[in-house]
């Protein structure tokens with residue numbers, strides 16, 4: 001039974017058995033839910049006042065943490081709210097992490113309510129926990145697809161619960177996951193939470209996101225009037241803008257690629273090898289013989305500052321797959337040269353990146369990069385978008401959306417017939433072999 005008292009989540013206020021039994025006996029006597037909630041809240045607040053003046057406070061917080069509940073006093077009621085609105089607004093939604101995300105039991109996002117508050121979510125009455133004994137009190141149960149284990153699934157399932165397929169890996173790396181092959185996983189998941197934009201909850205937490213600045217002049221009239229006391233920029237400075245541009249100060253190298261896998265489904269290695277015939281490419285890591293030493297020195301950590309271009313090449317050409325490499329480059333002052341299967345125009349503003357697919361072959365791309373290298377003004381045009389946009393690393397808005405959706409009574413029931421169908425049959429990744437064949441043909445035709 002999920003009674004109304006359950007809406008306020010007694011475990012968040014009490015760990016003491018005597019108080020629970022006191023409430024239980026009051027509940028028996030009073031019976032009417034509204035009175036009950038009010039009484040409960042009064043006792044709850046009273047209890048907190050008492051307990052906060054004793055040395056038990058820390059123990060109380062610790063107990064809460066075991067339950068994955070908030071450390072803060074955010075459960076205390078805001079003033080000037082009547083009981084009804086509180087009851088509705090504070091109905092907690094519990095999110096159970098059935099698996100972790102690799103070795104992170106807290107999914108990297110965190111436990112309890114606090115991460116939702118810290119993320120600045122509009123709706124924050126969600127609680128995340130890894131405690132499986134809370135299964136039946138959970139509204140959502142999240143499974144990291146790679147850790148979906150047929151011999152380790154919940155034994156009981158409630159109708160209102162959403163089972164969530166959680167994944168940030170492209171097919172070539174996740175091809176063998178049991179979740180694609182087992183009938184037990186068919187008609188099992190209600191929602192998806194992945195980097196694909198057709199997910200029920202779009203989440204790019206491990207990757208990144210771009211956001212228009214609140215103060216962006218894009219929407220305002222031009223030229224902007226100057227703030228009081230500010231004078232126009234001196235013409236002499238403007239005329240020398242390009243020559244002395246700080247963005248270019250350290251850049252004496254051309255294109256860098258950091259390689260962690262020698263052979264990929266997307267065949268980026270073949271493309272880059274071909275590109276290397278027409279321009280210098282500095283290859284760090286497994287595919288090249290460059291290493292920055294000493295490791296973790298300031299210079300190595302800021303190595304990108306020395307380059308004009310960064311090869312942001314994905315391991316596979318899959319829908320909506322834009323990994324953290326891209327955002328790392330955008331955040332730094334370097335132009336990403338992208339090799340990937342996403343519609344980049346939907347992810348980043350115009351003139352913030354260069355796409356290999358915009359060039360008939362690596363040779364033309366190399367020519368263009370060298371043209372930009374020689375023409376600083378053309379090169380610097382690729383940074384103008386920074387006036388209007390910010391790059392976010394680790395965006396958390398997917399979790400906010402999840403919390404909002406769990407609170408939305410209009411969300412219809414939904415079930416995925418098969419994850420294999422959704423994840424790769426309906427939108428297959430493009431084999432790099434095919435792409436390389438096309439561009440090499442083009443090269444041969446030219447010669």
Ligand SMILES: *[C@@H]1O[C@H](CO)[C@@H](O)[C@H](O)[C@H]1NC(C)=O
Pocket residue numbers: 149150151152
């Ligand atoms: C799956 O779960 C079972 C039962 O908990 C466990 O013994 C097994 O090691 C798990 N398999 C994997 C691949 O984690």
Ligand SMILES: *[C@@H]1O[C@H](CO)[C@@H](O)[C@H](O)[C@H]1NC(C)=O
Pocket residue numbers: 289290
């Ligand atoms: C990398 O290795 C190749 C072949 O082994 C060699 O020709 C080249 O000079 C090396 N480059 C650097 C920067 O050491």
Ligand SMILES: *[C@@H]1O[C@H](CO)[C@@H](O)[C@H](O)[C@H]1NC(C)=O
Pocket residue numbers: 159160161162163187188189190412413414415
């Ligand atoms: C979730 O999926 C299960 C299994 O197919 C289904 O029985 C249930 O009605 C679904 N619930 C919601 C809320 O979509």
